[in-house]
Amino acid sequence: MSRVDPLAGRVFAALVLACFAAFFVTQRLKHTPLAVQEFTRTPFFSPTRSGRHKEERIAFKLPKAERITVQIVSTSGGSVVATLVSDLPAPRYKRVSLRWNGRRGMPARVTVRAKPDGSLLVRPVNRGRPAPAGEYRVEVVRRYGRPVLAPASFTLVRR
Numbered sequence: 001m002s003r004v005d006p007l008a009g010r011v012f013a014a015l016v017l018a019c020f021a022a023f024f025v026t027q028r029l030k031h032t033p034l035a036v037q038e039f040t041r042t043p044f045f046s047p048t049r050s051g052r053h054k055e056e057r058i059a060f061k062l063p064k065a066e067r068i069t070v071q072i073v074s075t076s077g078g079s080v081v082a083t084l085v086s087d088l089p090a091p092r093y094k095r096v097s098l099r100w101n102g103r104r105g106m107p108a109r110v111t112v113r114a115k116p117d118g119s120l121l122v123r124p125v126n127r128g129r130p131a132p133a134g135e136y137r138v139e140v141v142r143r144y145g146r147p148v149l150a151p152a153s154f155t156l157v158r159r
């Protein structure tokens with residue numbers, strides 16, 4: 001008759017418990033809503049006279065009401081090129097739509113219009129120098145959470 005090492009039995013039991021714990025954690029994570037949902041953007045835009053899409057159109061939803069700052073970030077250097085809105089109270093599960101005119105810096109003014117369905121249309125007017133042609137991403141900075149970078153970039157085209 002062979003005897004089982006007591007240490008091997010304990011290690012096996014610990015591994016089985018760890019597998020069960022990992023399963024439950026995975027199930028919990030699968031059902032946790034994303035910090036920023038339904039990101040949409042225009043794949044490219046050209047804020048020139050001949051450009052068909054003169055503004056970048058950005059939209060998303062949040063799973064809870066929060067105050068947010070939305071920035072445009074260069075993919076080449078990771079630096080903030082423009083801030084579209086600062087400390088905006090965004091509603092829960094309602095679409096927040098923004099426009100960017102391709103200019104750097106802070107907005108000179110921001111108009112916010114609430115639609116009947118509760119979604120927001122935000123129109124910042126940035127008056128800084130034109131941003132150079134290139135790839136950019138949207139970053140949503142939440143007051144009580146980590147910043148969220150949009151999953152896909154967009155291209156600013158200058159001709």
